[in-house]
Amino acid sequence: MFSVSAKTQYAIRAMSFLARNTERVVSSAEIAAAEQIPAKYLEGIMTSLKNGGLVSGERGKNGGYRLLKAASDIPMLQIVEALDGSVMPVNCVETPDTCSLGCSCMPRQFWIGLKSTIDDYLRDCSLQDLVEGATHAK
Amino acid sequence: MFSVSAKTQYAIRAMSFLARNTERVVSSAEIAAAEQIPAKYLEGIMTSLKNGGLVSGERGKNGGYRLLKAASDIPMLQIVEALDGSVMPVNCVETPDTCSLGCSCMPRQFWIGLKSTIDDYLRDCSLQDLVEGATHAK
DNA sequence: CTCAATTCCTATCGGTTTAGTTGGAATATA
DNA sequence: TATATTCCAACTAAACCGATAGGAATTGAG
Numbered sequence: 551m552f553s554v555s556a557k558t559q560y561a562i563r564a565m566s567f568l569a570r571n572t573e574r575v576v577s578s579a580e581i582a583a584a585e586q587i588p589a590k591y592l593e594g595i596m597t598s599l600k601n602g603g604l605v606s607g608e609r610g611k612n613g614g615y616r617l618l619k620a621a622s623d624i625p626m627l628q629i630v631e632a633l634d635g636s637v638m639p640v641n642c643v644e645t646p647d648t649c650s651l652g653c654s655c656m657p658r659q660f661w662i663g664l665k666s667t668i669d670d671y672l673r674d675c676s677l678q679d680l681v682e683g684a685t686h687a688k
Numbered sequence: 689m690f691s692v693s694a695k696t697q698y699a700i701r702a703m704s705f706l707a708r709n710t711e712r713v714v715s716s717a718e719i720a721a722a723e724q725i726p727a728k729y730l731e732g733i734m735t736s737l738k739n740g741g742l743v744s745g746e747r748g749k750n751g752g753y754r755l756l757k758a759a760s761d762i763p764m765l766q767i768v769e770a771l772d773g774s775v776m777p778v779n780c781v782e783t784p785d786t787c788s789l790g791c792s793c794m795p796r797q798f799w800i801g802l803k804s805t806i807d808d809y810l811r812d813c814s815l816q817d818l819v820e821g822a823t824h825a826k
Numbered sequence: 827c828t829c830a831a832t833t834c835c836t837a838t839c840g841g842t843t844t845a846g847t848t849g850g851a852a853t854a855t856a
Numbered sequence: 857t858a859t860a861t862t863c864c865a866a867c868t869a870a871a872c873c874g875a876t877a878g879g880a881a882t883t884g885a886g
Contacts, residue, residue, distance in 0.1 A: 551772030552690050552806065554799070556874065559778060562795055577832065591875055597834060609833045610883020626798070634689030640697060656821045657700055660764070660813060661692070667809045668690065671802055683794045694845065715861065729846055735863060747862040748854020 558633045560587045561595050562680070565629055568605065569621040569681045575614035595633065602632025621681060627672035637668050696771045698725045699733050700818070703767055706743065707759040707819045713752035733771065740770025759819060765810035775806050 563585045568576060578596050582589040596615055600607040604624060605615045617624070630637070639661045701723045706714060716734050720727040734753055738745045742762065743753045755762070768775070778799045 551693070551696070551768065552775050554778050555689070558689070559795065566794070579832080588875060590877080593833075594835090600833090607833060608883090609831095609881075611829095611831045612884060613832045613882085615833090630689065637690050639690060639692045656704070656818055657697065659821065660818050663813075664806070664809055667805060668802070671805045675798060675801075680794055680798050683797065693843095717861080726846060728848080731862075732846095732864090738862090745862060746854085747852075747860095749858095749860045750855065751853085751861045753862090 561633050566681050568617050577614040622676050622678035624677040625673045626675045699771050706755050715752040760814050760816035762815040763811045764813045
């Protein structure tokens with residue numbers, strides 16, 4: 551349960567590669583080769599990261615991607631949400647209207663608490679922390 | 689991302705129903721009717737809960753299920769794991785051998801931290817807490 | 827102006843998982 | 857014997873996921 555998609559894992563590796571190469575523009579193909587990610591698949595991932603406001607995509611020859619912000623200003627939560635959408639254990643956490651049981655049900659508070667626990671963890675760790683291997687220090 | 693399966697949500701509702709009816713044996717069919725869960729589907733769920741050591745299943749006429757422990761002694765984590773297995777954000781958290789990248793990779797520590805954050809939350813909340821609506825109090 | 831390298835868009839595919847159904851065997855009670 | 861129950865196994869339809877395919881749009885270099 552709660553598995554992280556390959557897509558998100560690829561995205562994190564790609565972002566960490568960009569974080570280690572901030573001085574230049576890096577093509578999707580180069581990232582794919584360096585991080586062993588299927589090249590065509592990564593293209594779509596990079597587009598999602600761009601749409602999420604995390605990287606700039608420069609088209610044409612010698613184009614590629616670069617981080618839009620310093621790695622220390624990019625919470626992991628933002629990367630995760632750019633790919634898989636919001637962390638949302640059960641539907642009625644965000645859309646209580648559709649809950650068939652009436653939405654002051656007890657499990658709901660439980661799931662809300664879980665969501666915020668996960669969100670906090672992902673927000674407190676930045677891309678920079680991950681690149682430095684400092685993910686355990688708080 | 690991180691969505692909780694319908695199966696697990698059904699299981700939690702079923703368990704909370706049993707927690708509210710500890711004085712007697714309750715049939716799967718009764719739980720299904722009370723909690724609006726597909727009856728036949730719930731049967732399989734109850735079997736999983738039984739195999740997980742959470743409930744006793746008494747067969748034959750007037751049979752049914754009851755909690756094997758006090759609700760306050762049942763951490764939510766145990767219910768979740770009985771249905772969907774271990775909380776495991778990425779494979780190499782539990783089976784580092786199969787990691788293609790060599791497993792001292794940085795993301796790994798990050799995922800391990802996430803797993804233990806989630807596990808802690810689920811362990812700290814008991815079925816009793818959920819039934820009482822006290823899931824926010826720590 | 828043309829070519830090549832690149833992002834970006836859309837469709838498709840095979841495999842797996844998920845939610846749920848069907849049918850029935852085993853077991854217990856009355 | 858009849859009935860209510862757990863328990864077991866196979867099946868199905870739909871959704872999701874990882875990946876591929878084919879190209880259009882854009883840009884820089886020669």
